[in-house]
Amino acid sequence: MLKNLRKFDDNIVHAINTTIPTQSFAVKGIDPNKQCEELYKQVRG
Template identity: 40%
Template sequence: MECPDFSEFQDTLTKMRSLDDKIIYALNTTVPTDSFKDNSDAKNNCQELFSKIQSGHSQREVAIKRCILASAEKVKKLKELKDKDMNNIDNLKVLKSEQTRLRLLQSELSVEEVIKERTQKLFKERCRNYYKPTS
């Protein structure tokens, strides 16, 4: 996932978060109601869903952290440029813009944590009788 354009990065994250956004639906199709318990393998279904959830969380976290590191490195270089030429307004504008972008990326990490906690809570509520993750 590329991260030069924050809006594009955010759109990609939104697409990657579709399972978390639809977790209630996913759980409803994974965990059978009492009348359909015999027709479904809830343990395997919960295990597969957990695997998908974990994979999505780790992929997004890696992508966000990678973009944060790239942005922080860019901020560092821009600060060095600013220190060399204090009168260059263009460098200052680019630096401020990149610092804002870095803060937005860092806030995405917080958003990701909230989404992760919500999804895990819902998963545990619905699948606890069928599958208990080891982690």
């Protein structure tokens, strides 16, 4: 059970890191607030 929870946690961290651009990798035209909102909706199911 702990292994499954850890995998879920790792997936969320990966999704955050690949969805929300950092300042050093910011792409013009991407709204971080919108990206975060979309990720939240995906996680909630």
